[in-house]
Amino acid sequence: MADITLLVNGIKHSLKVKENVTLLQVLRDRLGLTGAKVGCDCGDCGTCTVIVDGEPLLSCIALAVEMEEKAIQTIEGLAQDGQLHPLQQSFHEHGAVQCGFCTPGMIMSAKALLDKNPKPTEYEVRRAISGNSCRCTGYDKPVKAIIAVAESRSHTKGEF
């Protein structure tokens, strides 16, 4: 067992964990954050994507013990004061969600992209979510939803 401190969505958690547990297991089983999903559980499908220190990360193949003091963002941390994050709002309004199982991971990949590259090309958007499998949508509406956020951002200044 190891003692770790995780900073998740701005909240500090001190935990004792087995050395072999993944960040995804800790998020889901210890912290009750089930928005990140267990899809393939081996880094292929992207449903477990979270953001760690600004980078999208497959939490199913990241050990929790390696996350010490890193800033972890999950889908649950995006909405602020009851207001959806623009990406969440856009996915909802563009019909980019169907079964929704891939949605949290895809939104986190998109957020990591827009945080670094606020005005991506369509190709950059597609590349950013190319690790997020989705059987329902064919990616067309998710891509449009992400681009719409990037475009609206040029009118309003704000942090994503």
Next chain:
Amino acid sequence: MNEFSILGKPTPRVDGIAKVTGKAEYTADLSVTGMLYGQVLRSPYPHARILSIDTSRAEHLPGVRGVITGKDFNGFRHGFMVHTRDESPLAPDKVRFVGDEVAAVAAIDPDIAQEAVELIRVEYEILPAVFDPEEAMREGAPDIHDHVQRNISTEMHMNFGNVEAAFAQADHIREDRFFSQSVLHGFLESHACIAKYEEPGKFTFWGSKQSPYFPYRNLASAFKVPLSNVRVIQPCVGGGFGGKNDTFALDYCAVLLSQKTGHPVKFVYDIEDVLMAGRRRHPMNIFLKTGVKKDGTLLATECKVIADGGAYTAVGPMTIYLAGTFLTLPYKLPNLKYDALRAYTNKPVSVAQRGHGVPQTRFAADCQLDLIAKDLGLDPVEIRLKNAIEPGHVTVNKFHISSCGLKETINRASNLVNWKERRAEFAKEREQGGRYLRGLGLACNGFMSGARLHGHTACAIIVKIHEDGTVSVLPGATDSGQGAETVLATITAELLGIAVKDVHVSRVDSFLTPVDPGSYGSRVTSTAGPALMIAVGKCKDRLAEVAATILNIQPDKLDFKDRKVYVKESPEKAIPFGKLCRLTYQHGSGQVVIGEGYFGQEVDLPNWDTGEGDVANTYTFGSQVAEVEVDRETGRIKLQRMVVGHDLGKMLNPLIVEGQHDGSIYGGMGQALYEECLNEDGMTLNPSILDYKMPTSLDMPRVMESINVETNDPIGPFGAKESAEGTQVSTVPAIVNAIYDATGIMFTDLPITPEKVLRALEKKEKGGAKDAPAGI
């Protein structure tokens, strides 16, 4: 002009906010107090007799609370029909594919459960196995099921008109063979369930099911308890596509282990379980002989299908039925002979998948139609328009077509891409001999709008109006991601003149919601929709009666709109909807406004032996145009653009309809170009998302367009028909025909990988038969 306040407009999903915030709860997200974790042990052999199972070491492992094997189910078998019950929850005596479940454990954590199954010792007698359906049917092939001759799991024969006489009249006859491969449903949420057994003989079951009333019935019969004792609760479903209908080993094992241990038991399959051992689309070898007149008029088709059923029958009889009967849509076909054999093999089980059996034979028939068009010097658009079914048509196997917008979908989809000019432009470009070959392909589809099956196939809904004017809808139908809840919420809000946010649609809870066949056969909008209209209508009548006494007018002079009930002739005389509900609840000594409705198919049961008769109330039609680019150097095919023209009767919600078309393009594109369950000696060689190769966001066409044709169907709700599965029926042939246009090679075997393309191009350049089908 829009006669509706809500319908026809792009309304976001009612479950959208929960899904974008990560709050939506799928089965694996749930926990129940005292819960144990289950794990199954699978067969490592494709065909073997179980001589003994020693579970003692597993039982003695600390933390293990229960171990079960096939014998614990006391001979219970399940299947689609009484005579096809060939499957057991856990294999009791014999395993028939790699991954067949033989034992299960429940333990205090998932790691212990995993360790425990590894301690179970099974002694097998390995039997000869067979993996090819044609070999399986030969004399001397190993018997996969006792008492089954030649491993034929099920067969279907249809004969309408007189194909021999028609072939004698034909100016041109073609015979071709096509192969549609084994592909997965592709949902990312693996099978999962939790069962909680409570004495006496009662249990609650949470499971990822697109048709939760399947386990409701199957679990009741497996455990010999009344249906009222089985409470199936439906969490969010992470995609189904036909793969989450049946009741599986984990479902039965969770209940039995819960009964044995006295604890709730949760099972979550790994994605590898799904990819290696899970159900998949029927692979089919399709032999097609078609006769036409010189002008392209279809005269007759003779089709032979050999379907690879895998180890068990499951829904197979329906698959090969639909694969045959839908050969008479979407073109007028006066003579059809169809002979299908579904063979058992020692492989995972083949079942329904989006389009259920129809995409396989439509791929063959629509690609052969392009070969015929080429033979006759006809344009693919022209030959389809010539044969297209029109409203009022009755097919030779007695499908009665009410609305049909096929011709309009062909015309509008082909016009959108400037079909003739673009094809000519591509042809000229190809003559110049560049690296890339571009082509355009067209294919059409016809599909059922609400499947008519035997037994109970009606949908039912209960609507409760609360006294504050909000509404609860309790459907039997399930949203597996396709948008059923939103469709039902918007119809309710439209009819009552309230806002979508005033309506709450419940997920299935068999204790509360009415029984329903399941979300398959494109039935929610088409069949649950009218049931909902009846249920809401009853509530509305009750409210209108009360409003009429208050406003002192006849109830039929009232209208419901903008959260008000008002007199049509003088809209200023109005009562707010919420107030009316409150007044109704206080009317007399108090009233309760609840309405129920059910709706079935208003057609006679088809003749399952001959294949004659309607399989749905009504049918949808559509066309797709694909544009591809083939790289002559790498063999890589890029789908550049896909246009969908769909006759959906009436547009209820463009966001959902377009999403369904997009999903169909995605699934069909994967099947056409990338995906295949590779199997060698019974082992799936690519049981990972990475190796299985579903298209990524970079692979998908940049342009996907939907053209929706409204034909106002006389039976569908508000004139609407399905728009979920039909499109996937024509996606594959549209792409294959586009590749044919680009390369002059008709690829008859899916998927069309770069290797196949390079080999075929090389063969063609070396002077192989020009324009010949390439069975590579």
